[in-house]
Amino acid sequence: MSTSCGFCGIVDRDDSDVLEVYRDENVVAFFPTEPAVLGHVLVVPRRHVPDIWGLELDEASHLSRAALLLAEAIREAMRPEGLNVIQSNGEAATQTVQHLHVHLVPRWTDDAMGPIWPAQTDYSEASKERAMRDVRGAVQQLAASVEPPLAPEDRRKHLDYIQAVITRQSAASSSAKGWLLPIVTATFGFALTQDSWPLAALGMVSVVLFAYLDANYLRSEKQYRRLYDTVARSSRRVPLFTLNPVDADEPLPENAPTATKWKAAVHRYVPERSIWVSWSIAPFYIALLLLGAGVLAVSAL
Ligand SMILES: [Zn+2]
């Protein structure tokens, strides 16, 4: 917002003389003090945007929707023979108020506007050709750098893929627990009956290994859930159909502190504390380790 801007004043309802014709949450439309033709309406975005180059995509779409609505209304109300949509940027283009605006000017053959285009010009074929090539090159480059919006069905498909991975991870976690139990029963059982403490120790080592494996499944499941949320809420643009959970997070900047980078690298292999203490890891594996310690003590005696 600019305090010296007359149109911002109109948006803020500071100007009681203004003849306002329309207002919604995005735009305001009003009559200029001196209409070029009776029924001439100005439409402005609520935000102070100096010109077309400062306009955001969603503002542009609100503005065009309002312009269409008002063009329709002017036709209904004024029954003009025609209508000009004029939007000027820069002094050379006759912009006088530095708050972007669209003029909707109803037209009649004998109105005071007159022709708005030059009668004729004489550019050489070569100059027209060059201008065409320049503009075409620029627009192709720009269009390529603007990502198309994500289609809803693609988002849905992507979410399905991620959900499938999450389901697989949690199934893998349960089956890891399922594999461990017979191993523990066998090693601890034999340790007790054979009085062999190394067998008990072996059982405990496998508990630790399975705990690590399981914690990694859980960590990975959590990462995929985060990727799922990111895609579901579009909170961050990720590559289409990516199944790399790293894409859920902003990549570390080049100049991140070494400690931060080091921590990130370690967490690629070692699940963090919150994973270890979660209900599906800590109670199960700690119980087995305590049991193993008991068996170890008994079999070593
Ligand atoms: Zn303004």
Ligand SMILES: [Zn+2]
């Ligand atoms: Zn103007």
